[in-house]
Structure formats: structure tokens, C-alpha cells
Amino acid sequence: MELIVDRLTKQFKNKIAVDRVSLRLKEGVYGLLGANGSGKTTLMRMICGVLKPTSGEVKFNGIDVNEEEFRDSLGYLPQEFGYYPEFTAFDFLLYMASLKGLTRQRAKDKAMELLELVSLTDVAKNKIKTFSGGMKQRLGIAQSMLNNPKILVLDEPTAGLDPNERIRFRNLISRLGKNKIVLLSTHIVSDVEHIASTILLMKDGQIMHEGPLDKIIGAIEGKVFECSVYSKTVDYLIANYPIVNIREEPDKTFLRLIAEKPPYETAVAVPAVLEDLYLYYFNKEVSRGE
């Protein structure tokens, strides 16, 4: 089982959203991490065949993305998608099941099973327009798994879920990754950190880093420092180093930052985590008090 993305490019007028991305994905969970506008959604839409690439190709076990057989192996949860507000959750799943080619009886069985999985059994006969954002998201996750897909593409799947639902969903994805190719994008770094066997770091339409967590973090290992400093030093450090975290303490300010060598005499090197790398690459500045 192999999903090959070969020099995939998408250009919108003068902007290159995805720039010659090449990937070979096998069974496992792949976490696509990137800032807003980095090209994650565009890449995922092309992988799902809903956006035509400017150049490049996507193939699964030799089957082109435009073929029905490819879509038969695919489950997709878009970042933003609508529902038919007058449909019940159960009807919506039946409709999606018919689009995915399930027989009526199989569709009913699978719909009930997935509603149970995403804890929507009690509201299965309720109209979707009465659902909260989180419930809709869970329904979206359920529909993506109706056809037991070999490729599962989830664009921001945990958005709108409460912490309990998020953790439950993370565990579910981890289990699914054993016999599927799961590609998920999220802004929530801890989600990727916990479940992705491979992390894809995307910036300006290109994959900057690709590999397991240890390998990815290796790029900044020994470069993450923590220190507590007085306010006059804080300004200097903020101006000169990528800051990962700032916390005000009674008489000092705690800083976590990234630097080639200790940025201050009291700074101590600490183990790097994925969030450090994310903020380092995407140059996110954490404002005071955050």
C-alpha cells in the first residue's frame, strides 16, 4: 500500500500554493503541520482529487487520483464543509454511503456503527441543523470512515472538539493508522505529537522536514533553552531569539527560546518538543502574558 505524490504543484495566479511536493506514504499516521496559508489544505485537496494540480500527479498503488477506484479507497474530511441542515445524522450518513457505493443494508449497519463510535447514536434521528459545531465535526469524521478507506485524509479533524473528544479521536486515529494511510493536518501540535508516526512540516508550499518525531526534533535538539530573567534582559532576548514561551513570575520573567548557544548565563538547555520546532520554523512570537 503506497500513496505517491510526485512533484505536485498548484499555482493560483501569481501565488504558488504548493510547490513541487513529493511524498511516498505507506501505512501509518502522517501529521501535516504548517501555519495558515502554508499550503496544507491545497495539498490535501489535490491528494483527494477535488482540486486539479497545475502539475504533478498523485497515485495510490498505481491508480491515478482521477480514477473511481482511487476515490473508492479514500476517506476525506475537509477543513470546512457543510451539511444538509434538514437531513438527520443517520440520513446524512446513508447519503454519503450511497455516494461511496455501499449497499443499503451495509450502509445502515456501518452508519449505526460509526454513530456509536463518535457518540452520536442518541441524536442519530435529529436534524443536523440542531447540532453543535463539535457534533457536526464528529459526524464529519464518521462519514469519512464509512467506506473503510485505505487512505484517510483529515483536514483539521479536531477543530471544534472538546478535550475529551479530542483525546478519544486521537486514540481512534492511532488505531486506524495500523492498516491505513492517515494524513491529518492540524494546528494543535500536541495532536500530531501524540499520534503521528511521521511528521510533515510544511512552509510556503513546500515540505521542510519529513520524518518521525525524534528525527524532526533533532533539527533543534540542544538549541532549546529556558531561563528566568529580569525585565531589561527580556526585551533584548525577545529582539534577538525566537521565543517559544513567556511566563511572568513574581519578580522575573520566564522565557523558553531557541538559540544556537546559551543566550544568557543562567539559561539551561532543555529537551526539545515539537511545539518548539513549529514555533521556530513559523517564527511565531509569543506575546507577553500568553
Added chain:
Amino acid sequence: MSSYCELVKFEYRKIFQKHRTAITLLLGIFLTAFSCVVPLLGNHYIEGEVFESHYEGMKKDREYIRGLSGREINSGFLSEATEAYSRIPLTGESYANTDEYQQYVRPYNEIIHTIGKVYNINSLKELFSISRESLDNFYAVRQSIVEKNIESTAMSAKKANSINLSRKVKTPFIYSYTNGYKSFFSQMYITAILICFICSICISPLFAGEYAEGMDDLILSSKYGKNKIIYAKIFTGISFTVLLSIVFTIVSYVTVMMFYGWDGSSSPIQLYLPLSIVPFTMGKVTVLYFVLVLFGNILSSALTMVLSSIFRSPFTVLVIMTAITVFPLFISVSKDVLWIYHLSNFIPVKMFSLDNIISIFSIDFLGLVIQPYELIASFSVVASMALLPFTYINFKNHN
């Protein structure tokens, strides 16, 4: 096949689960039925006094005409009618308000319409001037007027075809009560436009609604999202149009006939359009009219679906379709430049006019001499079939 049927079923559910569909359909049926009976509402006044209600008047006329039904329209019958009119005193006031009209003339009211068209008369004086000899030659006079009309058109060498067709009209005509059919023909024009509007309202979200609801990505990434579902949507749009056309035509037909009476299906269309060249009965014209309205609406729906697959908002589609439906109603195309006139009849709403469907023109098309209704029907089918692949391609390649 079962998955295809399932998809069609869901498309119908999407249409019927919208409140606006139910409201539009109910309102449409009400307007159709109501417009059928509008001519029967109100009263006829003579000198400020209610003489009779329009409904009573219709019933009275029906009885008079039924009393004369079955008679051959010949010089004797026509003379009776003109003599009855001669009893009206020429006082200058509206003759329909006179006692003489009510007493002697009213039974012949309908036949006078035919005489008026054939002898091209506009006043009572002209009516009285028709000679007995001319009345004896009623069918010859009628045929000569028909042929004169054909000759006076800008039609090319194919005039002979129209003349030959007009000579196939079976004479003599047998007088009969046909007001049900006459009212139905008038009503059907309104009904056809209503069907066109309602189809636009209900079909415009078929594709654009998916974009607007944000369902397009889910659909297009599914197994049948780029093939079966598009066929299912197109089938739903066309079948909805067919069903709606059948239901609304039946509502119009039954409502009109219930009030006016069911007789007249085997009478010649010439009792309604005396100078028509087609040798058809009222019943045959009814079927023909329905078929043309159906084809016109299928073409309109095909156009709606193409627009729906292009635009992201069903409302935009609806606005464009309303413009396409409404503007041609106010445009009258001269018959002097025939090809423009025939082209204008390809606009769906123009197909709804009975005059355009069974007009006097024969058309020379690629060496074939065909009638307007044949050309309009063929065009509707071909144009619809040509448009639908664009719908398929647009939705399939939607980004």
C-alpha cells in the same frame, strides 16, 4: 443500478425537504387552478345592474352552443347566424346589451367569431354585407384567405408545402361546444410559464446548492462523486420537470374542463383558429401543446442545470433564468425576417405560445420541409442533449 436509484432518491429528498419547494409547489398549484377560474369570477353589468355572473353567462352560452352542436357549418347555418344578427337595432350602443342580442343572437355568438375571421369583418354593417353567395362558398373563401396569408409571407419556395397542408383540413366543420379547449389553450400559456419558474426555483440548487452548502468537496472525493451522482442529479432535474409539467397540465386541464365542460376533443382546431393550416383536432392540439410545453421546459431546466453547475449561488442562477424567461415575453419579433423569427421561437418561453407552435410557416431545414412544432420539438431535444454534457463537465471539474 440500485445505488443510482438511491442517489436519485436522495436528490429528490434534497429538493422536497426545502420549505421553499413545498411553498412554491402549493402556490403554483393554487395559482394554476385560480387562473383557470378567474374569467368566471365577477358579473356582467347592463346599465349598472348585474345582468348575470360570468359563471352563469358561461353556462348559458354552453347550453346555447350545445343546442346547436352537431350541425354542419354550411351556408344555411351561417345565414341563420347573420340573420339573427340583423335583428339587432343599430343604435350605436353596445349590441351585447340589447334584448335582441340576448334573445336571438347569443346562441350564434361563437360562430360569428369564425365568420369574422374568414370574411375579415370588424363591424355589424360589414357582417350584413356578406352575400348569400359568399356564404355558400364559405370553405372556398376560407381556403383562399389561408392561401393568401401563406403567399403574403416572406416564406421561400416552400410555400407550397403549407398550402398542401392547409388543403388537408377536413371540411365541412361540424359545429360543437369547444369552450373548454379554448380556455385550456389560453390557460396553458400561463401554466407553462409557471412550470418554467417553478422548475428554475427547485432545480437551481441541484449543483449550485452543493457549492453553497460546502458539500462539493465531500461529493467530489467520493466514489461516485464524479460520475453517478452527476447523472443522478441530471436525471432528477429532467424527471422533476417532466413530473411537474404533467401535474400542472393535468391541474389546468381538469380545472378548466370541470367548469367549462369536457366536450370538443374531436372538433377541428379551426373552430378556435379558423385560419389555421393544420388538420388537427382539439384533442390532438392539446397533446401537441403539452409535448411542446414539456420540451420547452426540459430545455429551460437543462439551461438551469448548466448555470447551476457554473455559479456558486442558486440565487444567481434563479436571477439569470428569470431574466431569460421574462424578457422574451416583452419582445415581439417581426415575421418579415423569417430566420430571426424562427430563431426567436427557440427561446423556451416562446415555445409556450400556441400561435408559434402551429403557425402557417413551413420551414426548409437542410432540405427537409418541416412544421414549426416539429422544428421546435427537435431543437429542444437536441439543445437539451447538447447542454447537459456541459453540466457534467462543469461539476466534475469544479475546483
